Amino acid sequence: MKDNIYTRDEFLNKIKASEAELAQWEEKKLVKFIGFTDDRTPFYAENAIRQVQQIRKLQELGYPLDDIQKIIKKVGLPQQASDKNKPQVKPYLTVGNLAERVNISPRTVKHWESLGIIEPDMRSEGGFRLYSEMWVPLCLLIKDLQLFGYALEQIKVMADSYREFLALQLNLESFTKQQTQQKLEKKQAELEELIAKINELKDGIQRWEELLRKKKKELLSLKNQNQKRNIQGETHESGDDAL
CATH class of the missing domain: 1.10.1660.10 (Multidrug-efflux Transporter Regulator; Chain: A; Domain 2)
Structure with a gap:
Protein backbone atom coordinates (compact mmCIF):
# COMPACT_ATOMS: atom_id res chain seq x y z
CA MET A 1 0.00 0.00 0.00
CA LYS A 86 4.38 12.51 -7.33
CA PRO A 87 2.61 11.73 -10.61
CA GLN A 88 -0.82 13.17 -11.27
CA VAL A 89 -3.65 11.29 -9.61
CA LYS A 90 -4.88 8.51 -11.87
CA PRO A 91 -8.31 6.91 -11.85
CA TYR A 92 -8.56 4.29 -9.12
CA LEU A 93 -11.07 1.51 -8.58
CA THR A 94 -12.99 0.77 -5.41
CA VAL A 95 -13.57 -2.82 -4.30
CA GLY A 96 -16.97 -2.70 -6.00
CA ASN A 97 -15.56 -1.19 -9.21
CA LEU A 98 -12.84 -3.84 -9.44
CA ALA A 99 -15.29 -6.66 -8.74
CA GLU A 100 -17.63 -5.39 -11.46
CA ARG A 101 -14.84 -5.05 -14.03
CA VAL A 102 -13.63 -8.61 -13.41
CA ASN A 103 -17.12 -10.11 -12.96
CA ILE A 104 -16.52 -11.40 -9.45
CA SER A 105 -18.08 -10.52 -6.10
CA PRO A 106 -16.65 -7.81 -3.80
CA ARG A 107 -16.29 -10.58 -1.23
CA THR A 108 -13.92 -12.43 -3.60
CA VAL A 109 -11.79 -9.29 -4.03
CA LYS A 110 -11.51 -8.96 -0.24
CA HIS A 111 -10.71 -12.67 0.12
CA TRP A 112 -7.89 -12.45 -2.44
CA GLU A 113 -6.58 -9.41 -0.61
CA SER A 114 -6.70 -11.18 2.76
CA LEU A 115 -4.55 -13.96 1.27
CA GLY A 116 -2.05 -11.42 -0.09
CA ILE A 117 -2.75 -12.29 -3.73
CA ILE A 118 -3.69 -8.69 -4.51
CA GLU A 119 -3.13 -5.51 -2.53
CA PRO A 120 -4.71 -2.05 -2.68
CA ASP A 121 -2.66 0.91 -3.84
CA MET A 122 -4.35 3.18 -1.31
CA ARG A 123 -6.14 2.59 1.98
CA SER A 124 -8.00 4.86 4.38
CA GLU A 125 -7.79 4.68 8.17
CA GLY A 126 -11.26 3.13 8.18
CA GLY A 127 -10.28 0.37 5.76
CA PHE A 128 -11.60 1.87 2.51
CA ARG A 129 -9.42 0.59 -0.35
CA LEU A 130 -8.51 1.75 -3.85
CA TYR A 131 -6.89 -0.27 -6.65
CA SER A 132 -5.10 0.91 -9.78
CA GLU A 133 -6.20 -0.19 -13.25
CA MET A 134 -3.34 -2.72 -13.43
CA TRP A 135 -5.29 -5.04 -11.12
CA VAL A 136 -8.04 -5.60 -13.71
CA PRO A 137 -5.95 -7.78 -16.10
CA LEU A 138 -4.18 -9.40 -13.14
CA CYS A 139 -7.48 -10.41 -11.54
CA LEU A 140 -8.62 -11.84 -14.86
CA LEU A 141 -5.42 -13.91 -14.92
CA ILE A 142 -6.16 -15.11 -11.39
CA LYS A 143 -9.57 -16.30 -12.59
CA ASP A 144 -7.86 -18.10 -15.48
CA LEU A 145 -5.47 -19.85 -13.10
CA GLN A 146 -8.40 -21.01 -10.98
CA LEU A 147 -10.03 -22.46 -14.09
CA PHE A 148 -6.75 -24.23 -14.81
CA GLY A 149 -7.03 -25.93 -11.42
CA TYR A 150 -4.57 -23.84 -9.41
CA ALA A 151 -5.34 -23.44 -5.70
CA LEU A 152 -5.30 -19.93 -4.22
CA GLU A 153 -2.20 -20.85 -2.21
CA GLN A 154 -0.38 -21.64 -5.48
CA ILE A 155 -1.67 -18.44 -7.06
CA LYS A 156 -0.36 -16.50 -4.03
CA VAL A 157 3.15 -17.84 -4.71
CA MET A 158 2.86 -16.77 -8.35
CA ALA A 159 1.53 -13.33 -7.34
CA ASP A 160 4.49 -12.82 -4.99
CA SER A 161 6.85 -13.83 -7.78
CA TYR A 162 5.19 -11.37 -10.16
CA ARG A 163 5.51 -8.50 -7.66
CA GLU A 164 9.17 -9.37 -7.15
CA PHE A 165 9.68 -9.24 -10.91
CA LEU A 166 7.98 -5.82 -11.05
CA ALA A 167 10.32 -4.58 -8.33
CA LEU A 168 13.27 -5.69 -10.46
CA GLN A 169 11.88 -3.90 -13.50
CA LEU A 170 11.18 -0.67 -11.64
CA ASN A 171 14.45 -0.45 -9.71
CA LEU A 172 17.11 -2.80 -11.04
CA GLU A 173 19.91 -0.84 -9.33
CA SER A 174 18.54 -1.63 -5.86
CA PHE A 175 19.85 -5.20 -6.25
CA THR A 176 23.42 -6.37 -6.77
CA LYS A 177 24.35 -7.94 -10.09
CA GLN A 178 24.57 -11.38 -8.45
CA GLN A 179 21.20 -10.97 -6.70
CA THR A 180 19.60 -9.86 -9.95
CA GLN A 181 21.07 -12.81 -11.86
CA GLN A 182 19.80 -15.30 -9.26
CA LYS A 183 16.33 -13.76 -9.24
CA LEU A 184 16.13 -13.67 -13.03
CA GLU A 185 17.19 -17.31 -13.35
CA LYS A 186 14.55 -18.29 -10.79
CA LYS A 187 11.91 -16.29 -12.67
CA GLN A 188 12.92 -17.90 -15.95
CA ALA A 189 12.56 -21.39 -14.45
CA GLU A 190 9.13 -20.49 -13.05
CA LEU A 191 8.10 -19.07 -16.41
CA GLU A 192 9.23 -22.17 -18.31
CA GLU A 193 7.33 -24.39 -15.87
CA LEU A 194 4.14 -22.35 -16.33
CA ILE A 195 4.51 -22.38 -20.12
CA ALA A 196 4.87 -26.18 -20.04
CA LYS A 197 1.70 -26.51 -17.94
CA ILE A 198 -0.22 -24.17 -20.24
CA ASN A 199 0.89 -26.22 -23.26
CA GLU A 200 -0.45 -29.33 -21.53
CA LEU A 201 -3.72 -27.50 -20.92
CA LYS A 202 -3.87 -26.46 -24.58
CA ASP A 203 -3.44 -30.10 -25.63
CA GLY A 204 -6.16 -31.13 -23.20
CA ILE A 205 -8.49 -28.38 -24.40
CA GLN A 206 -7.91 -29.46 -28.00
CA ARG A 207 -8.79 -33.06 -27.13
CA TRP A 208 -11.98 -31.92 -25.40
CA GLU A 209 -12.91 -29.63 -28.31
CA GLU A 210 -12.57 -32.53 -30.76
CA LEU A 211 -14.57 -34.83 -28.49
CA LEU A 212 -17.32 -32.26 -27.94
CA ARG A 213 -17.59 -31.49 -31.66
CA LYS A 214 -17.93 -35.21 -32.35
CA LYS A 215 -20.52 -35.70 -29.62
CA LYS A 216 -22.46 -32.65 -30.82
CA LYS A 217 -22.78 -34.23 -34.28
CA GLU A 218 -23.82 -37.54 -32.73
CA LEU A 219 -26.38 -35.73 -30.58
CA LEU A 220 -27.89 -33.96 -33.60
CA SER A 221 -28.00 -37.28 -35.46
CA LEU A 222 -29.84 -38.95 -32.58
CA LYS A 223 -32.30 -36.05 -32.41
CA ASN A 224 -33.01 -36.44 -36.12
CA GLN A 225 -33.47 -40.19 -35.72
CA ASN A 226 -35.84 -39.63 -32.83
CA GLN A 227 -37.80 -37.03 -34.78
CA LYS A 228 -38.19 -39.42 -37.72
CA ARG A 229 -39.28 -42.16 -35.34
CA ASN A 230 -42.03 -39.91 -33.97
CA ILE A 231 -43.22 -39.13 -37.50
CA GLN A 232 -43.25 -42.83 -38.41
CA GLY A 233 -45.13 -43.62 -35.21
CA GLU A 234 -47.77 -41.01 -35.99
CA THR A 235 -48.15 -42.46 -39.53
CA HIS A 236 -48.74 -45.95 -38.15
CA GLU A 237 -51.26 -44.62 -35.63
CA SER A 238 -53.16 -42.80 -38.40
CA GLY A 239 -53.27 -46.04 -40.44
CA ASP A 240 -54.62 -47.98 -37.49
CA ASP A 241 -57.36 -45.39 -36.92
CA ALA A 242 -58.46 -45.67 -40.57
CA LEU A 243 -58.92 -49.40 -40.18
Whole structure:
Protein backbone atom coordinates (compact mmCIF):
# COMPACT_ATOMS: atom_id res chain seq x y z
CA MET A 1 0.00 0.00 0.00
CA LYS A 2 1.55 3.23 -1.13
CA ASP A 3 -0.58 6.22 -0.16
CA ASN A 4 -3.06 7.17 2.52
CA ILE A 5 -6.52 8.31 1.54
CA TYR A 6 -9.39 9.63 3.62
CA THR A 7 -13.14 9.31 3.29
CA ARG A 8 -15.03 12.57 3.85
CA ASP A 9 -15.69 11.89 7.54
CA GLU A 10 -12.08 10.83 8.11
CA PHE A 11 -10.85 13.93 6.30
CA LEU A 12 -13.08 16.29 8.33
CA ASN A 13 -11.86 14.67 11.53
CA LYS A 14 -8.23 14.93 10.41
CA ILE A 15 -8.39 18.64 9.53
CA LYS A 16 -10.75 19.50 12.43
CA ALA A 17 -13.18 21.29 10.14
CA SER A 18 -16.95 21.47 9.87
CA GLU A 19 -18.94 20.22 6.90
CA ALA A 20 -19.90 23.81 6.07
CA GLU A 21 -16.26 24.99 6.16
CA LEU A 22 -15.11 22.22 3.83
CA ALA A 23 -18.04 22.89 1.50
CA GLN A 24 -16.92 26.53 1.25
CA TRP A 25 -13.36 25.56 0.34
CA GLU A 26 -14.63 23.10 -2.24
CA GLU A 27 -16.98 25.67 -3.73
CA LYS A 28 -13.99 27.98 -4.23
CA LYS A 29 -11.97 25.02 -5.61
CA LEU A 30 -9.39 25.47 -2.85
CA VAL A 31 -9.67 21.82 -1.82
CA LYS A 32 -10.58 18.97 -4.17
CA PHE A 33 -11.50 15.36 -3.58
CA ILE A 34 -9.93 12.77 -5.89
CA GLY A 35 -12.80 10.34 -6.31
CA PHE A 36 -15.81 8.59 -4.83
CA THR A 37 -16.47 5.46 -2.82
CA ASP A 38 -19.03 2.93 -4.09
CA ASP A 39 -21.77 4.82 -2.24
CA ARG A 40 -20.66 8.14 -3.83
CA THR A 41 -18.88 9.46 -0.74
CA PRO A 42 -15.92 11.70 -1.73
CA PHE A 43 -12.40 10.74 -0.65
CA TYR A 44 -9.25 12.82 -0.37
CA ALA A 45 -5.51 12.38 -0.84
CA GLU A 46 -2.83 13.09 1.76
CA ASN A 47 -1.75 16.35 0.10
CA ALA A 48 -5.26 17.81 0.65
CA ILE A 49 -4.43 18.01 4.37
CA ARG A 50 -1.40 20.20 3.63
CA GLN A 51 -3.53 22.34 1.33
CA VAL A 52 -5.94 22.97 4.19
CA GLN A 53 -3.05 23.91 6.46
CA GLN A 54 -1.84 26.50 3.95
CA ILE A 55 -5.36 27.89 3.44
CA ARG A 56 -5.72 28.35 7.19
CA LYS A 57 -2.38 30.15 7.39
CA LEU A 58 -3.57 32.61 4.75
CA GLN A 59 -6.86 33.03 6.61
CA GLU A 60 -4.96 33.76 9.83
CA LEU A 61 -3.11 36.50 7.93
CA GLY A 62 -6.47 38.09 7.20
CA TYR A 63 -7.06 36.98 3.61
CA PRO A 64 -10.71 36.26 2.71
CA LEU A 65 -11.51 33.16 0.66
CA ASP A 66 -11.95 35.16 -2.56
CA ASP A 67 -8.42 36.57 -2.22
CA ILE A 68 -7.01 33.15 -1.34
CA GLN A 69 -8.64 31.82 -4.49
CA LYS A 70 -6.91 34.53 -6.56
CA ILE A 71 -3.55 33.81 -4.90
CA ILE A 72 -3.85 30.11 -5.67
CA LYS A 73 -4.77 30.81 -9.29
CA LYS A 74 -1.67 32.99 -9.67
CA VAL A 75 1.01 31.20 -7.67
CA GLY A 76 -0.61 28.05 -6.27
CA LEU A 77 -0.24 26.69 -2.77
CA PRO A 78 3.24 25.79 -1.49
CA GLN A 79 4.10 22.14 -2.13
CA GLN A 80 6.44 19.73 -0.44
CA ALA A 81 9.14 18.19 -2.58
CA SER A 82 7.45 14.79 -2.21
CA ASP A 83 4.24 16.23 -3.67
CA LYS A 84 6.06 17.73 -6.66
CA ASN A 85 7.65 14.42 -7.49
CA LYS A 86 4.38 12.51 -7.33
CA PRO A 87 2.61 11.73 -10.61
CA GLN A 88 -0.82 13.17 -11.27
CA VAL A 89 -3.65 11.29 -9.61
CA LYS A 90 -4.88 8.51 -11.87
CA PRO A 91 -8.31 6.91 -11.85
CA TYR A 92 -8.56 4.29 -9.12
CA LEU A 93 -11.07 1.51 -8.58
CA THR A 94 -12.99 0.77 -5.41
CA VAL A 95 -13.57 -2.82 -4.30
CA GLY A 96 -16.97 -2.70 -6.00
CA ASN A 97 -15.56 -1.19 -9.21
CA LEU A 98 -12.84 -3.84 -9.44
CA ALA A 99 -15.29 -6.66 -8.74
CA GLU A 100 -17.63 -5.39 -11.46
CA ARG A 101 -14.84 -5.05 -14.03
CA VAL A 102 -13.63 -8.61 -13.41
CA ASN A 103 -17.12 -10.11 -12.96
CA ILE A 104 -16.52 -11.40 -9.45
CA SER A 105 -18.08 -10.52 -6.10
CA PRO A 106 -16.65 -7.81 -3.80
CA ARG A 107 -16.29 -10.58 -1.23
CA THR A 108 -13.92 -12.43 -3.60
CA VAL A 109 -11.79 -9.29 -4.03
CA LYS A 110 -11.51 -8.96 -0.24
CA HIS A 111 -10.71 -12.67 0.12
CA TRP A 112 -7.89 -12.45 -2.44
CA GLU A 113 -6.58 -9.41 -0.61
CA SER A 114 -6.70 -11.18 2.76
CA LEU A 115 -4.55 -13.96 1.27
CA GLY A 116 -2.05 -11.42 -0.09
CA ILE A 117 -2.75 -12.29 -3.73
CA ILE A 118 -3.69 -8.69 -4.51
CA GLU A 119 -3.13 -5.51 -2.53
CA PRO A 120 -4.71 -2.05 -2.68
CA ASP A 121 -2.66 0.91 -3.84
CA MET A 122 -4.35 3.18 -1.31
CA ARG A 123 -6.14 2.59 1.98
CA SER A 124 -8.00 4.86 4.38
CA GLU A 125 -7.79 4.68 8.17
CA GLY A 126 -11.26 3.13 8.18
CA GLY A 127 -10.28 0.37 5.76
CA PHE A 128 -11.60 1.87 2.51
CA ARG A 129 -9.42 0.59 -0.35
CA LEU A 130 -8.51 1.75 -3.85
CA TYR A 131 -6.89 -0.27 -6.65
CA SER A 132 -5.10 0.91 -9.78
CA GLU A 133 -6.20 -0.19 -13.25
CA MET A 134 -3.34 -2.72 -13.43
CA TRP A 135 -5.29 -5.04 -11.12
CA VAL A 136 -8.04 -5.60 -13.71
CA PRO A 137 -5.95 -7.78 -16.10
CA LEU A 138 -4.18 -9.40 -13.14
CA CYS A 139 -7.48 -10.41 -11.54
CA LEU A 140 -8.62 -11.84 -14.86
CA LEU A 141 -5.42 -13.91 -14.92
CA ILE A 142 -6.16 -15.11 -11.39
CA LYS A 143 -9.57 -16.30 -12.59
CA ASP A 144 -7.86 -18.10 -15.48
CA LEU A 145 -5.47 -19.85 -13.10
CA GLN A 146 -8.40 -21.01 -10.98
CA LEU A 147 -10.03 -22.46 -14.09
CA PHE A 148 -6.75 -24.23 -14.81
CA GLY A 149 -7.03 -25.93 -11.42
CA TYR A 150 -4.57 -23.84 -9.41
CA ALA A 151 -5.34 -23.44 -5.70
CA LEU A 152 -5.30 -19.93 -4.22
CA GLU A 153 -2.20 -20.85 -2.21
CA GLN A 154 -0.38 -21.64 -5.48
CA ILE A 155 -1.67 -18.44 -7.06
CA LYS A 156 -0.36 -16.50 -4.03
CA VAL A 157 3.15 -17.84 -4.71
CA MET A 158 2.86 -16.77 -8.35
CA ALA A 159 1.53 -13.33 -7.34
CA ASP A 160 4.49 -12.82 -4.99
CA SER A 161 6.85 -13.83 -7.78
CA TYR A 162 5.19 -11.37 -10.16
CA ARG A 163 5.51 -8.50 -7.66
CA GLU A 164 9.17 -9.37 -7.15
CA PHE A 165 9.68 -9.24 -10.91
CA LEU A 166 7.98 -5.82 -11.05
CA ALA A 167 10.32 -4.58 -8.33
CA LEU A 168 13.27 -5.69 -10.46
CA GLN A 169 11.88 -3.90 -13.50
CA LEU A 170 11.18 -0.67 -11.64
CA ASN A 171 14.45 -0.45 -9.71
CA LEU A 172 17.11 -2.80 -11.04
CA GLU A 173 19.91 -0.84 -9.33
CA SER A 174 18.54 -1.63 -5.86
CA PHE A 175 19.85 -5.20 -6.25
CA THR A 176 23.42 -6.37 -6.77
CA LYS A 177 24.35 -7.94 -10.09
CA GLN A 178 24.57 -11.38 -8.45
CA GLN A 179 21.20 -10.97 -6.70
CA THR A 180 19.60 -9.86 -9.95
CA GLN A 181 21.07 -12.81 -11.86
CA GLN A 182 19.80 -15.30 -9.26
CA LYS A 183 16.33 -13.76 -9.24
CA LEU A 184 16.13 -13.67 -13.03
CA GLU A 185 17.19 -17.31 -13.35
CA LYS A 186 14.55 -18.29 -10.79
CA LYS A 187 11.91 -16.29 -12.67
CA GLN A 188 12.92 -17.90 -15.95
CA ALA A 189 12.56 -21.39 -14.45
CA GLU A 190 9.13 -20.49 -13.05
CA LEU A 191 8.10 -19.07 -16.41
CA GLU A 192 9.23 -22.17 -18.31
CA GLU A 193 7.33 -24.39 -15.87
CA LEU A 194 4.14 -22.35 -16.33
CA ILE A 195 4.51 -22.38 -20.12
CA ALA A 196 4.87 -26.18 -20.04
CA LYS A 197 1.70 -26.51 -17.94
CA ILE A 198 -0.22 -24.17 -20.24
CA ASN A 199 0.89 -26.22 -23.26
CA GLU A 200 -0.45 -29.33 -21.53
CA LEU A 201 -3.72 -27.50 -20.92
CA LYS A 202 -3.87 -26.46 -24.58
CA ASP A 203 -3.44 -30.10 -25.63
CA GLY A 204 -6.16 -31.13 -23.20
CA ILE A 205 -8.49 -28.38 -24.40
CA GLN A 206 -7.91 -29.46 -28.00
CA ARG A 207 -8.79 -33.06 -27.13
CA TRP A 208 -11.98 -31.92 -25.40
CA GLU A 209 -12.91 -29.63 -28.31
CA GLU A 210 -12.57 -32.53 -30.76
CA LEU A 211 -14.57 -34.83 -28.49
CA LEU A 212 -17.32 -32.26 -27.94
CA ARG A 213 -17.59 -31.49 -31.66
CA LYS A 214 -17.93 -35.21 -32.35
CA LYS A 215 -20.52 -35.70 -29.62
CA LYS A 216 -22.46 -32.65 -30.82
CA LYS A 217 -22.78 -34.23 -34.28
CA GLU A 218 -23.82 -37.54 -32.73
CA LEU A 219 -26.38 -35.73 -30.58
CA LEU A 220 -27.89 -33.96 -33.60
CA SER A 221 -28.00 -37.28 -35.46
CA LEU A 222 -29.84 -38.95 -32.58
CA LYS A 223 -32.30 -36.05 -32.41
CA ASN A 224 -33.01 -36.44 -36.12
CA GLN A 225 -33.47 -40.19 -35.72
CA ASN A 226 -35.84 -39.63 -32.83
CA GLN A 227 -37.80 -37.03 -34.78
CA LYS A 228 -38.19 -39.42 -37.72
CA ARG A 229 -39.28 -42.16 -35.34
CA ASN A 230 -42.03 -39.91 -33.97
CA ILE A 231 -43.22 -39.13 -37.50
CA GLN A 232 -43.25 -42.83 -38.41
CA GLY A 233 -45.13 -43.62 -35.21
CA GLU A 234 -47.77 -41.01 -35.99
CA THR A 235 -48.15 -42.46 -39.53
CA HIS A 236 -48.74 -45.95 -38.15
CA GLU A 237 -51.26 -44.62 -35.63
CA SER A 238 -53.16 -42.80 -38.40
CA GLY A 239 -53.27 -46.04 -40.44
CA ASP A 240 -54.62 -47.98 -37.49
CA ASP A 241 -57.36 -45.39 -36.92
CA ALA A 242 -58.46 -45.67 -40.57
CA LEU A 243 -58.92 -49.40 -40.18
